[in-house]
Amino acid sequence: xxxxxxxxxxxxxxxxxxxxxxxxxxxxxxxxxxxxxxxxxxxxxxxxxxxxxxxxxxxxxxxxxxxxxxxxxxxxxxxxxxxxxxxxxxxxxxxxxxxxxxxxxxxxxxxxxxxxxxxxxxxxxxxxxxxxxxxxxxxxxxxxxxxxxxxxxxxxxxxxxxxxxxxxxxxxxxxxxxxxxxxxxxxxxxxxxxxxxxxxxxxxxxxxxxxxxxxxxxxxxxxxxxxxxxxxxxxxxxxxxxxxxxxxxxxxxxxxxxxxxxxxxxxxxxxxxxxxxxxxxxxxxxxxxxxxxxxxxxxxxxxxxxxxxxxxxxxxxxxxxxxxxxxxxxxx
Numbered sequence: 471x472x473x474x475x476x477x478x479x480x481x482x483x484x485x486x487x488x489x490x491x492x493x494x495x496x497x498x499x500x501x502x503x504x505x506x507x508x509x510x511x512x513x514x515x516x517x518x519x520x521x522x523x524x525x526x527x528x529x530x531x532x533x534x535x536x537x538x539x540x541x542x543x544x545x546x547x548x549x550x551x552x553x554x555x556x557x558x559x560x561x562x563x564x565x566x567x568x569x570x571x572x573x574x575x576x577x578x579x580x581x582x583x584x585x586x587x588x589x590x591x592x593x594x595x596x597x598x599x600x601x602x603x604x605x606x607x608x609x610x611x612x613x614x615x616x617x618x619x620x621x622x623x624x625x626x627x628x629x630x631x632x633x634x635x636x637x638x639x640x641x642x643x644x645x646x647x648x649x650x651x652x653x654x655x656x657x658x659x660x661x662x663x664x665x666x667x668x669x670x671x672x673x674x675x676x677x678x679x680x681x682x683x684x685x686x687x688x689x690x691x692x693x694x695x696x697x698x699x700x701x702x703x704x705x706x707x708x709x710x711x712x713x714x715x716x717x718x719x720x721x722x723x724x725x726x727x728x729x730x731x732x733x734x735x736x737x738x739x740x741x742x743x744x745x746x747x748x749x750x751x752x753x754x755x756x757x758x759x760x761x762x763x764x765x766x767x768x769x770x771x772x773x774x775x776x777x778x779x780x781x782x783x784x785x786x787x788x789x790x791x792x793x794x795x796x797x798x799x800x801x802x
Contacts, residue, residue, distance in 0.1 A: 477501040477537055481527045481571065482544030484511030487586060487695060490646045491542055493517040494699040505530060515649055527567040531574035540582030541575060542702055549657060553612035564615035572626050581716060582709045583623065584702050587636040589762060591617040599765035602721050609757045620721065627719040635705035635714055640691040640725035640764045642698055644785040650792030660786060663736055664793040667745040674747055676732050678754035689729035689761040694779035698724055704773040720772060725764025726780045742786045
């Protein structure tokens with residue numbers, strides 16, 4: 471049975487996760503429009519075949535109309551440290567931008583939304599693995615802004631019959647072909663360790679080695695970006711099939727359900743790249759929980775999603791291929 475071709479708006483589709491999701495949508499035969507202001511994204515990351523509009527999510531009403539079947543929303547600032555230093559930037563863009571987008575959805579009669587949320591909404595968890603019923607207590611304006619958006623979406627669903635799925639990511643990594651992770655400044659562990667392997671950084675800093683974990687370093691749940699993208703398509707399928715009906719706001723955690731310590735990540739990079747990775751032990755960073763691991767039971771039960779690339783070495787290998795491609799091309 472041939473799948474019906476649908477048309478989707480992908481806000482922030484020139485960024486890391488947004489571009490990979492846009493590519494997956496195109497591979498399924500759908501029509502895709504990417505809306506991105508390129509403040510953190512890259513025009514060359516917009517997949518071939520997608521229409522590209524350079525613009526702000528705050529102005530989505532200029533382009534969104536009833537020809538669209540749904541919206542996938544990735545347009546947000548995501549640097550925790552920056553959000554602490556400049557919280558207003560995060561409230562204005564992440565919350566204000568989404569408020570404008572929700573109004574545009576309502577005006578256009580577009581009734582399906584997938585939102586890129588985050589495990590940062592939970593803050594320091596009381597128990598792990600973390601379920602969607604865990605208390606939300608974000609420790610940064612970034613996490614607080616994403617939680618505020620989740621609340622706004624819930625209200626929109628109840629009041630105006632929107633069907634929505636918020637996907638709370640844990641640690642996204644890896645690459646999908648020529649689409650991968652590029653942040654400036656970079657703050658994520660795997661790309662930072664790969665910079666050491668490329669000779670762009672002398673050593674990797676390990677922040678704290680006295681946590682109550684097997685090797686004393688923080689444990690995190692890593693998920694391949696292609697697995698993440700597939701969850702977004704399953705979320706759209708669930709809304710199309712009315713498994714997530716109009717008026718419901720479904721929240722799902724996305725992670726492997728397995729944790730890897732900082733030292734395990736560093737050792738995996740050594741094995742994958744064949745490079746020595748010098749370490750520097752540094753003091754703990756404030757607000758770093760010892761363990762963040764997802765329970766992805768809701769995504770499995772409601773969306774039928776299970777990660778097909780759970781091996782950390784596969785995640786690192788994909789990220790390494792992309793990092794070398796960027797380095798050799800002079801773009802990293």
